[in-house]
Amino acid sequence: MQNYQNKELILIPKPTLDRLKLYHRFLNEIDFEYVSSEIMSQRLGVSPEQIRKDFTYLKTMGKPKVGYHVETLRKELDELFGVRKTTKVILVGAGHLGKALVNYPGFTQYGIEIVAVFDNDKEKIGKFVNDLAILPMRDLRRVIKRFEVEIGIICVPKESAQQVANLLLTNGIKGIWNFAPVRLLVPDDVFVVDEDMIQSLLTLKHYLELKKQKEKHE
Amino acid sequence: MQNYQNKELILIPKPTLDRLKLYHRFLNEIDFEYVSSEIMSQRLGVSPEQIRKDFTYLKTMGKPKVGYHVETLRKELDELFGVRKTTKVILVGAGHLGKALVNYPGFTQYGIEIVAVFDNDKEKIGKFVNDLAILPMRDLRRVIKRFEVEIGIICVPKESAQQVANLLLTNGIKGIWNFAPVRLLVPDDVFVVDEDMIQSLLTLKHYLELKKQKEKHE
DNA sequence: TAGATTGTTAATCGATTAACAATC
DNA sequence: TAGATTGTTAATCGATTAACAATC
Numbered sequence: 001m002q003n004y005q006n007k008e009l010i011l012i013p014k015p016t017l018d019r020l021k022l023y024h025r026f027l028n029e030i031d032f033e034y035v036s037s038e039i040m041s042q043r044l045g046v047s048p049e050q051i052r053k054d055f056t057y058l059k060t061m062g063k064p065k066v067g068y069h070v071e072t073l074r075k076e077l078d079e080l081f082g083v084r085k086t087t088k089v090i091l092v093g094a095g096h097l098g099k100a101l102v103n104y105p106g107f108t109q110y111g112i113e114i115v116a117v118f119d120n121d122k123e124k125i126g127k128f129v130n131d132l133a134i135l136p137m138r139d140l141r142r143v144i145k146r147f148e149v150e151i152g153i154i155c156v157p158k159e160s161a162q163q164v165a166n167l168l169l170t171n172g173i174k175g176i177w178n179f180a181p182v183r184l185l186v187p188d189d190v191f192v193v194d195e196d197m198i199q200s201l202l203t204l205k206h207y208l209e210l211k212k213q214k215e216k217h218e
Numbered sequence: 219m220q221n222y223q224n225k226e227l228i229l230i231p232k233p234t235l236d237r238l239k240l241y242h243r244f245l246n247e248i249d250f251e252y253v254s255s256e257i258m259s260q261r262l263g264v265s266p267e268q269i270r271k272d273f274t275y276l277k278t279m280g281k282p283k284v285g286y287h288v289e290t291l292r293k294e295l296d297e298l299f300g301v302r303k304t305t306k307v308i309l310v311g312a313g314h315l316g317k318a319l320v321n322y323p324g325f326t327q328y329g330i331e332i333v334a335v336f337d338n339d340k341e342k343i344g345k346f347v348n349d350l351a352i353l354p355m356r357d358l359r360r361v362i363k364r365f366e367v368e369i370g371i372i373c374v375p376k377e378s379a380q381q382v383a384n385l386l387l388t389n390g391i392k393g394i395w396n397f398a399p400v401r402l403l404v405p406d407d408v409f410v411v412d413e414d415m416i417q418s419l420l421t422l423k424h425y426l427e428l429k430k431q432k433e434k435h436e
Numbered sequence: 437t438a439g440a441t442t443g444t445t446a447a448t449c450g451a452t453t454a455a456c457a458a459t460c
Numbered sequence: 461t462a463g464a465t466t467g468t469t470a471a472t473c474g475a476t477t478a479a480c481a482a483t484c
Contacts, residue, residue: 011428013475021417025399036441044401049477052443064442064484081420082427089419100318101415105375106399110416112423151422174429175422181243181324183262191425193418197319198328199239200411201307202299204369204393205330207409209300210229211392231451254465267453270467282460282466 016054019046023054024077027070036067083111088147089177092164093155094119094127094134097179101153102129114153116143137167144171151175158182234272237264241272242295245288254285301329306365307395310382311373312337312345312352315397319371320347332371334361355385362389369393376400 012020022044027035037048037055044051055068060076062068078084091098094117102114116139117132119125124134135143143149152168154161154176161180168176175191178184184192230238240262245253255266255273262269273279273286278294280286296302309316312335320332334357335350337343342352353361361367370386372379372394379398386394393409396402402410 015475017421017424018417021414021420022401026401038441047477048441049479050475052441053476056443062442064482065440066484067441080424082423087419087423096314096318096321100314103314104415106416107419110420112416112419150426151419175426177418177422183240183244189429191422191429193422195415195418196239197322197413198324198330199236200395200413201305201325201330201369202239202328203235204395204409204411205300205305206235206298208368208393211407211409233451256465265453266465267455268451270465271452274467280466282458283464284460285465 012057016057019050019054020057020077020080022046023051024074024081027074027077030070032070034063034067035070035073037062039067081110083109086111086113087151088113088115088149089151089153090114090116090118090140090143090147090149091153091155092118092137092140092168093157093179094121094124094129095155098153098155099129101155102132115147115149140167141171144173149173151177153177153179154184155179230275234275237268237272238275238295238298240264241269242292242299245292245295248288250288252281252285253288253291255280257285299328304329304331305369306331306333306367307369307371308332308334308336308358308361308365308367309371309373310336310355310358310386311375311397312339312342312347313373316371316373317347319373320350333365333367358385359389362391367391369395371395371397372402373397 023040026040026044037051040046040051041048052062055062055073058073058076058080060068060072089112091101091114098117098119102117107114114132116135117129118135118137118140120137125136127134150173152173152175154164154168156164158180161178161182162184165176165178165184165186169186169190174189176184176186176193178192178194179197181196181198183194186192241258244258244262255269258264258269259266270280273291276291276294276298278286278290307330309319309332316335316337320335325332332350335347335352336355336358337352338355343354345352368391370391370393372382372386374382376398379396379400380402383394383396383402383404387404387408392407394402394404394411396410396412397415399414399416401412404410
């Protein structure tokens with residue numbers, strides 16, 4: 001589950017932005033020349049009106065009776081999500097989750113490159129995750145400066161998450177993807193996206209429970 | 219990032235439900251006897267009015283001039299999220315991410331137990347993740363029946379995700395937590411929660427980009 | 437031309453915020 | 461009692477849905 005702590009600065013509404021990403025993925029999977037809102041609707045479970053409304057936030061326009069030019073749409077969404085230019089990120093915490101993220105395919109495909117992995121466990125430092133050596137925390141500053149990193153991923157236990165966040169911020173990080181189940185305290189100009197793994201499962205559990213109860217009452 | 223494919227059956231609005239989970243976590247971290255909406259607001263970045271409004275979906279009531287009884291609230295939220303009774307889930311796909319999830323602490327704390335891990339890679343079958351042996355797909359049916367599993371986690375590559383989903387559904391699974399970046403086609407009575415790792419990072423990227431542009435214009 | 441599909445405006449829906457009376 | 465904090469109603473805001481004219 002993803003939460004947003006900062007809510008200003010939003011030009012495209014967040015729900016629309018999320019759907020645009022869904023459309024983007026879909027457009028990358030098909031090879032038609034044109035696609036209509038009706039067809040996308042059937043495949044993605046979003047109403048055609050919604051899709052057309054969402055596209056009004058883009059420059060690309062559709063042709064009546066034909067639909068939207070796939071390649072044009074794809075290009076504009078590539079641009080919107082900055083797929084072309086690589087964004088360099090660092091990751092702190094080389095536990096199971098950290099390793100999984102470094103190994104996650106698809107990041108590169110979306111222009112995201114993990115340039116370094118940090119940990120404070122001496123046992124881990126020097127070892128490799130993929131082809132990245134695990135670095136000690138004291139190298140943080142140097143790496144951030146050198147690669148002009150703006151985004152940091154926090155995969156440490158919740159006890160040390162705030163501390164790591166502070167360290168990232170003092171070294172110039174402006175965006176944090178936080179996997180630790182705590183709400184981080186950060187200045188207003190820093191974006192934090194919380195990824196709470198447990199929340200998702202709790203939501204599933206909750207809806208299934210609700211459904212059972214509903215069935216009982218019928 | 220989490221998306222919901224099924225939207226019926228919702229008694230508590232989803233935004234409220236998400237915040238209730240935030241409150242729940244907070245209540246587990248403090249040891250006051252009473253807590254006011256004002257104090258929670260300061261710690262969680264949610265307005266006090268919002269918090270009080272959210273609590274109207276619960277039975278627990280606050281005392282004017284005192285606040286909410288922490289223990290009572292905690293208990294009711296425990297109940298709401300089914301923390302007490304264990305939910306058994308299975309996981310398909312013993313890659314890096316799958317392993318990370320099996321090792322994720324906190325699941326048990328929230329009454330979630332991964333009872334089995336499946337993979338179709340002969341190399342992996344028989345090996346262990348934590349203390350769970352990786353099982354072949356043909357054992358799926360048996361395990362689901364035996365443990366009365368209702369939720370399945372899909373951590374396989376996107377190419378085989380739909381196939382795995384079908385298999386889960388024919389064996390009675392009613393909820394899927396999907397880590398593969400594809401939209402799964404499922405019957406209406408099945409809940410799917412999509413966890414798209416890339417979307418979160420794209421969102422961060424997008425907001426940072428926006429901020430830069432905004433600063434340029436000033 | 438007739439018909440399909442877009443883009444946009446208006447109506448509806450739902451969630452958040454504001455205001456304030458109730459009350460401990 | 462006076463004051464703080466709740467619970468609830470009304471007002472606002474924002475997003476979705478519906479309707480339909482524009483147009484290829």
